[in-house]
Amino acid sequence: xLSEFSLIDRFFARxxxxxxxxxAADTLGIGDDCALLAPRAGEVLAISTDMLxxxxxxxxxxxxxxxxxxxxxxxxxxxxxxxxxxxxxTLAFSLPKADEAWLAAFSEGLFALAERHGCALIGGDTxxxxxxxxxxxxxxxxxxxxxxxxxxxxxxxIWISGTLGDARAGLGVRRGEWSADADDAARFRHALERPExxxxxxxxxxxxxxxxxxxxxxxxxxxxxxxxxxxxxATVDADAxxxxxxxxxxxxxxxxxxxxxxxxxxxxxFTAPPAARxxxxxxxxxxxxxxxxxxxxxxxxxxxxxxAIDWRDAAGAPLTLTLQGFDHFHAD
Amino acid sequence: xLSEFSLIDRFFARxxxxxxxxxAADTLGIGDDCALLAPRAGEVLAISTDMLxxxxxxxxxxxxxxxxxxxxxxxxxxxxxxxxxxxxxTLAFSLPKADEAWLAAFSEGLFALAERHGCALIGGDTxxxxxxxxxxxxxxxxxxxxxxxxxxxxxxxIWISGTLGDARAGLGVRRGEWSADADDAARFRHALERPExxxxxxxxxxxxxxxxxxxxxxxxxxxxxxxxxxxxxATVDADAxxxxxxxxxxxxxxxxxxxxxxxxxxxxxFTAPPAARxxxxxxxxxxxxxxxxxxxxxxxxxxxxxxAIDWRDAAGAPLTLTLQGFDHFHAD
Numbered sequence: 001x002l003s004e005f006s007l008i009d010r011f012f013a014r015x016x017x018x019x020x021x022x023x024a025a026d027t028l029g030i031g032d033d034c035a036l037l038a039p040r041a042g043e044v045l046a047i048s049t050d051m052l053x054x055x056x057x058x059x060x061x062x063x064x065x066x067x068x069x070x071x072x073x074x075x076x077x078x079x080x081x082x083x084x085x086x087x088x089x090t091l092a093f094s095l096p097k098a099d100e101a102w103l104a105a106f107s108e109g110l111f112a113l114a115e116r117h118g119c120a121l122i123g124g125d126t127x128x129x130x131x132x133x134x135x136x137x138x139x140x141x142x143x144x145x146x147x148x149x150x151x152x153x154x155x156x157x158i159w160i161s162g163t164l165g166d167a168r169a170g171l172g173v174r175r176g177e178w179s180a181d182a183d184d185a186a187r188f189r190h191a192l193e194r195p196e197x198x199x200x201x202x203x204x205x206x207x208x209x210x211x212x213x214x215x216x217x218x219x220x221x222x223x224x225x226x227x228x229x230x231x232x233x234a235t236v237d238a239d240a241x242x243x244x245x246x247x248x249x250x251x252x253x254x255x256x257x258x259x260x261x262x263x264x265x266x267x268x269x270f271t272a273p274p275a276a277r278x279x280x281x282x283x284x285x286x287x288x289x290x291x292x293x294x295x296x297x298x299x300x301x302x303x304x305x306x307x308a309i310d311w312r313d314a315a316g317a318p319l320t321l322t323l324q325g326f327d328h329f330h331a332d
Numbered sequence: 333x334l335s336e337f338s339l340i341d342r343f344f345a346r347x348x349x350x351x352x353x354x355x356a357a358d359t360l361g362i363g364d365d366c367a368l369l370a371p372r373a374g375e376v377l378a379i380s381t382d383m384l385x386x387x388x389x390x391x392x393x394x395x396x397x398x399x400x401x402x403x404x405x406x407x408x409x410x411x412x413x414x415x416x417x418x419x420x421x422t423l424a425f426s427l428p429k430a431d432e433a434w435l436a437a438f439s440e441g442l443f444a445l446a447e448r449h450g451c452a453l454i455g456g457d458t459x460x461x462x463x464x465x466x467x468x469x470x471x472x473x474x475x476x477x478x479x480x481x482x483x484x485x486x487x488x489x490i491w492i493s494g495t496l497g498d499a500r501a502g503l504g505v506r507r508g509e510w511s512a513d514a515d516d517a518a519r520f521r522h523a524l525e526r527p528e529x530x531x532x533x534x535x536x537x538x539x540x541x542x543x544x545x546x547x548x549x550x551x552x553x554x555x556x557x558x559x560x561x562x563x564x565x566a567t568v569d570a571d572a573x574x575x576x577x578x579x580x581x582x583x584x585x586x587x588x589x590x591x592x593x594x595x596x597x598x599x600x601x602f603t604a605p606p607a608a609r610x611x612x613x614x615x616x617x618x619x620x621x622x623x624x625x626x627x628x629x630x631x632x633x634x635x636x637x638x639x640a641i642d643w644r645d646a647a648g649a650p651l652t653l654t655l656q657g658f659d660h661f662h663a664d
Binding site for chain 1 (some may be wrong): 359360363364365366367368369370371376377378379380381382383385386387388389410411413414416422423424425426454455456457459460461462464466468470471473475478480481482544545546561
């Protein structure tokens with residue numbers, strides 16, 4: 001059993017020191033009471049924190065290398081949704097025991113993703129306890145360019161990056177809710193365990209998109225956050241929501257459930273004016289991720305009107321869906 | 333049982349919005365993918381993260397109001413040790429169930445301390461799971477004024493704020509390692525559950541102290557961090573380490589164990605040149621906390637010499653102590 005300090009040193013501090021770091025002389029990484037960090041000149045720091053708990057956000061038998069990836073990916077996804085450039089992160093975690101093989105694999109998954117995004121580990125805390133991972137991530141963004149949830153406008157198109165629902169489909173296969181052949185099951189599991197944060201797309205959408213967020217709790221619940229913050233309604237074509245070929249092999253009911261209320265997608269949902277359609281398509285191409293229009297933002301019609309989503313099917317007929325986003329305090 | 337969103341809203345988001353916040357227009361608090369935060373003009377952000385786990389950092393029966401206080405206090409203590417002005421924090425926690433009375437008391441303890449320090453809640457995450465609290469705190473400091481661990485110099489005095497050992501004494505009473513009368517036991521318990529971060533002292537020591545850190549794992553282990561980062565030795569008068577009247581009523585052996593290797597003190601240990609003694613005393617008076625000189629920093633004597641502490645008793649005779657700082661992966 002390693003002591004805390006040698007454990008941190010072996011798997012985290014050394015590699016943190018080797019991280020690409022901000023060139024400014026006034027930064028300070030691991031080893032002091034605090035790290036010191038500044039945003040780029042004229043910019044502000046975008047900050048997000050996420051906690052992952054065993055048995056709730058991941059299965060106990062998850063590959064630790066995939067867990068290291070996912071723990072950082074879900075945080076980078078929040079930076080992407082703000083249009084922020086990743087800069088640094090802190091990692092706090094509790095572990096039942098200091099298992100060297102587990103830590104080696106976990107840190108490998110974590111740093112592989114961190115290095116791809118030039119995101120340096122600048123501080124942390126480790127302790128014994130039930131497995132729990134808390135990452136806080138820092139990005140830099142010009143304040144007026146940040147993609148906020150309250151910035152949607154009537155007439156905006158609603159866009160989705162990538163495809164939705166594969167992660168929820170993987171959870172369903174794991175739980176025995178439905179089945180898939182081995183290839184599709186592997187694809188779903190990959191989506192669940194190795195989400196790819198859309199950092200490049202978020203940066204490319206600066207100055208183009210109005211509002212944005214990342215889909216972590218399911219489209220139905222997450223899009224509502226934009227509508228509530230912007231005080232607007234949306235009409236969405238439920239069957240236009242992009243989905244993988246693998247997901248299309250499951251029933252339409254499962255497809256809708258996974259794409260609209262699935263969760264763990266970590267794709268971007270954003271709004272942009274119709275005049276920006278070509279720019280949005282270009283941003284997607286440059287970022288290497290498809291973007292799909294799924295609906296439209298509209299103003300509230302009366303004083304009693306509330307932010308809400310009007311779901312339509314492919315023929316434009318109203319759909320009544322009783323979908324809820326994933327809520328961590330309810331059984332899913 | 334509350335759903336996650338209404339729970340956050342009732343106890344945290346509303347109060348977060350009422351927090352004193354940075355006056356800059358480019359800040360953004362709870363409710364988006366990221367918070368936006370900038371340090372004061374010309375300054376950098378000091379960042380620290382701490383995770384508290386039930387059964388390891390606090391007893392399951394702790395008053396939730398005290399826990400709210402302590403969870404933030406241990407983080408503010410890291411800002412104090414850097415000489416940083418508290419600005420904001422994020423809170424991520426997992427809870428076995430959403431108990432309203434517990435959350436009301438916890439948030440009361442948390443925000444009472446936050447408001448005293450003008451420190452705004454800007455983001456968070458809540459989930460189900462074994463009780464775990466992770467706070468990341470942000471302060472602002474001029475980069476050249478930050479009190480770093482690697483800044484001690486030969487000839488510096490070593491100083492301690494307040495008194496050490498009461499928190500460890502309280503843990504010992506609780507564990508039955510020793511006993512104390514009801515008043516002393518209450519004092520010890522208060523020290524354990526309600527540490528007071530030395531924020532005002534940290535700010536007052538800018539430009540006066542060389543190196544500083546906060547004592548969380550015990551003086552013997554923590555002072556060694558300064559020595560290792562600064563590549564120096566120290567001579568410390570073990571019996572000059574300040575302790576409360578209550579602690580003095582326990583045996584000398586227990587006093588030494590609690591003051592030198594106790595942990596959970598959250599007092600500052602700092603070094604300053606002898607010429608600054610009057611300034612240090614003034615800083616302590618202005619911050620309302622006593623400061624005590626306990627030893628001296630010296631250079632390494634030979635190439636084989638290693639950073640270490642030479643302990644002396646009140647008569648100046650060498651003391652052999654086999655003390656270790658608290659290590660979370662060992663049984664304490």
